[in-house]
Amino acid sequence: MSLLKLTRKQEIDLYEILYLESDINYTKIFTLEAVYSITSAKTLGTIQQQLDRELFFRINRGQVINLNHVSNYTKKGSLVIAEMINGHQFVFSRRRSKDFEKRQGEFYNLK
Structure with a gap:
């Protein structure tokens, strides 16, 4: 089980994270529970460095998806466009779309 460490006492299982969203110098972390979001006083870039690159992809300047x-x-x-299991849809930026297609286009057989 891989964990994202937010503070000394607060950790989140990476599998539980649906997506992360930037809010200036804070990051909102949306989980499978979907009822709440966890706000971290770390930037999205700082948190992204702790994430598994195989599981998470930065789709634009403000969002990372699992x-x-x-x-x-x-x-x-x-x-x-990615549709999450909870129904939310996310649009990749043009640059990130190209990066994603190069990285995983054949695997996901994008149409």
């Missing part, structure tokens, strides 16, 4: 909790990928023009 690839294990994506139910569907679609492609519209040059953009990639």
